[in-house]
Amino acid sequence: MSTEVGQGMTVTKTGEQGAFGGELLTINFGPHHPSTHGVLRLIVDLDGEQVRRLKPVIGYLHTGIEKQAEALRWQQAVVVTDRHDYLSPPINNLAYALAVEKLLGVDVPPRAKALRVIMSELTRLASHLVWLGTSGIELGASTMLMYCFRERDTILDMNEEISGFRMHTSYIRPGGVMADATPRFFEMLDRFVRTMPSNIDEYESLLTMNPIFRTRTIGIGRLSAEDAKVLGATGPMLRGSGVEWDLRKAMPYSGYENYDFEIATSDLCDCYGRYLVRIKEMREAVKILRQAMDQLPDGPVNIDDRKVLPPPREELETSMEAVIHHFKLFTEGYTVPPGDVYVAVESGRGENGCYVVSDGTHKPRRVKFRAASFANLQPLEQMAMNHMVADMVAIIGTADAVLGDVDR
Amino acid sequence: MGLEALAESLGQNVLTTTLGKLIGWGRGNSVWPLQFGLACCAIEMIHTATAGVDIARFGSEAMRASPRQADMMIVSRRVSQKMAPILRTIYDQMPEPKWVISMGACASTGGVFNNYALLQGVDKIVPVDVYVPGCPPRPEDLLNALMILQERIKAQGITPRQ
Numbered sequence: 001m002s003t004e005v006g007q008g009m010t011v012t013k014t015g016e017q018g019a020f021g022g023e024l025l026t027i028n029f030g031p032h033h034p035s036t037h038g039v040l041r042l043i044v045d046l047d048g049e050q051v052r053r054l055k056p057v058i059g060y061l062h063t064g065i066e067k068q069a070e071a072l073r074w075q076q077a078v079v080v081t082d083r084h085d086y087l088s089p090p091i092n093n094l095a096y097a098l099a100v101e102k103l104l105g106v107d108v109p110p111r112a113k114a115l116r117v118i119m120s121e122l123t124r125l126a127s128h129l130v131w132l133g134t135s136g137i138e139l140g141a142s143t144m145l146m147y148c149f150r151e152r153d154t155i156l157d158m159n160e161e162i163s164g165f166r167m168h169t170s171y172i173r174p175g176g177v178m179a180d181a182t183p184r185f186f187e188m189l190d191r192f193v194r195t196m197p198s199n200i201d202e203y204e205s206l207l208t209m210n211p212i213f214r215t216r217t218i219g220i221g222r223l224s225a226e227d228a229k230v231l232g233a234t235g236p237m238l239r240g241s242g243v244e245w246d247l248r249k250a251m252p253y254s255g256y257e258n259y260d261f262e263i264a265t266s267d268l269c270d271c272y273g274r275y276l277v278r279i280k281e282m283r284e285a286v287k288i289l290r291q292a293m294d295q296l297p298d299g300p301v302n303i304d305d306r307k308v309l310p311p312p313r314e315e316l317e318t319s320m321e322a323v324i325h326h327f328k329l330f331t332e333g334y335t336v337p338p339g340d341v342y343v344a345v346e347s348g349r350g351e352n353g354c355y356v357v358s359d360g361t362h363k364p365r366r367v368k369f370r371a372a373s374f375a376n377l378q379p380l381e382q383m384a385m386n387h388m389v390a391d392m393v394a395i396i397g398t399a400d401a402v403l404g405d406v407d408r
Numbered sequence: 409m410g411l412e413a414l415a416e417s418l419g420q421n422v423l424t425t426t427l428g429k430l431i432g433w434g435r436g437n438s439v440w441p442l443q444f445g446l447a448c449c450a451i452e453m454i455h456t457a458t459a460g461v462d463i464a465r466f467g468s469e470a471m472r473a474s475p476r477q478a479d480m481m482i483v484s485r486r487v488s489q490k491m492a493p494i495l496r497t498i499y500d501q502m503p504e505p506k507w508v509i510s511m512g513a514c515a516s517t518g519g520v521f522n523n524y525a526l527l528q529g530v531d532k533i534v535p536v537d538v539y540v541p542g543c544p545p546r547p548e549d550l551l552n553a554l555m556i557l558q559e560r561i562k563a564q565g566i567t568p569r570q
Contacts, residue, residue: 031491032498034443034473038450039491060491061447063514064525071523079520086448130451149458156455167448167544404447407488 018047031060035138035393038403040377042392049388054381058374061407069367073333074100074174077364081354082168084369085405087127090119091347093172095354096367098253099343100174103336103358106305110297112176113255118189118292119162119171120254120345121285125196126155127348128278128285132203135275135397139216144206151199154192161185175309176302189293196286204279217271221383221395224269231382232375235350236281237399240274242267247346254345258295259288271398281348308334333362342370349373349400373405428565435479436562439507439554442478443471444498446491449484449512449544456547466554475501480557481534485544486514487527499534507561509553510536513543 012026030041039060045053065084069077081096082089094116101108108116129148136144156166162185163169163178171178207213223233228241238245246263248256264280266273302309310329311322338360344353353370376399383395445453456463463469472478475498487495499508510530513519516539518528530536537560538553545553 062488062525063486064523068523146459153460
């Protein structure tokens, strides 16, 4: 028997007996709910106010991104990779670009690698800032959003300076990056790197010792290291359970082995631990940015292969061969040798993998994304079990799932 | 002129207007949006609401989680086939008068995703007042759309939809 209780929510009596003498009720949480970070829907069985069963229902943002990539040429498919995990577009680009480069058998110049690292770390910061701001709002600290989005705006301005676009930059492409960074970009980056540590201190002063925030997160949403591993959680979800696993250290890509940084972990295994991990990661990201800026090598930012990337504009006026290459690239694109490859990078949410199959034509045969958010939703029931409904909000927030990434 | 003197001189005045204009003025300057984020554009929508751009200057900072209290729905980005009936239900739950801003290329036309999964334009299921181009649009674009909508609401008078 279902009863409508307003706002599109229905309550169903299950007939099962609860621990407090009442009956278990099934409620529907989402897909339109301010605390589900998008369009996540949860079907929750409640005993009084305690969660006894929780089932996520996904697919409300299914965009067909993987299928769409098959209809686009190799260089065009970059734009759809931006849009699945929409809080970390350059990191998605990087996973795809590394996969295609592996199939092509090319290696990008050192300057391109460093620029890729800079963009990845800026994105990690931007992504964690959204997480911090929205989680703050959900737990009652509404001012967090204002502070976090102030810095996020600076990062988006930098994105715009380097690529011409605020969010979906498509800056990292197979064969290198879109263009070299401008001097103004480095000025902005320098100012950002100098001010960000004190801004992170500011966030911490608002939350870390805040008694309300601590009560809402300490001991809430416990996830043991074994469960986290078994359920495939990665990123801060795994490191928040004390497992030292970061792809930037474990399987370095794009020159991450040259930077000195620490893996942020916490043994608390709860929402507070994952908060500490993300804050530490933000500090480490600033550290990497500083190093990348200081040791930025000179040189080209693209590979010198006319079969993959178009020739420079000046060459078109003097060389017939350059015109032909340009024409061929923009009419049919380049072909990639047959084969399949899996490349994983560490995004703000965890292992962001890209599996690419090529049949030797100018379009991908299959592009599959290993979404960190999707895997990170699996421990949700484990974490929310026997907690109050209100704690579920903190737990969903801590999973930091981007529904575009989950549903793709 | 001091405040008291101003009140004294204006207190004796009579302003004439039509009821339609008065109501339109009130409605246009207090359009409460539904807190309804779908995808990437929702992040730019949050940017619009924060201090940098500050939608509060236009009277629309009160994002309502419940459709029953909202005047305007900002469809932020891609609407999948699975989401479409829910979006329509939420729209139906909003009280009249109500307006819709279609934010971003995906919401307006399906954008780059011309495939089986996406609704090719949210105007297939709800009437749209203002379309905002961009992928995602800048916060300033959204503000511009809101200003266009405000002008329209102010001109509509007592009965916005005939």
